Amino acid sequence: MFIIGAIIFSFYVYFLIWNIFHSTKKQREENRYPTQNDPVDLDGMGNFSRFPENK
Template sequence: MSTSMFVTGFIIFSIYLAFLIWNIYNGNPTKPEDRGLDSGPDPIDMDGMGNFSRFPKKKDK
């Protein structure tokens, strides 16, 4: 009886592990456009300084 319980538990655990690994690889997007990351150059950035140089300066009152 203990051998049959071990085999049954091993089969259930193996099925669980297979679905877990399948879900990890197929549940996440693999393309950068799916993740929403844009690593291309910014067409508005004319000075090459990045986004921090585009903010307007505060006006003195």
């Protein structure tokens, strides 16, 4: 019985760690654009003076 519990626990820990790394990687891919430099932002203060795009 102990072996079955250890196997289930090891699967749980494996998928927990895999999920953390996978979600972190996916989140970095989705949020990589805000970290890039903006060629229009000459003063470095951010997007204060421009209007958002109309969609």
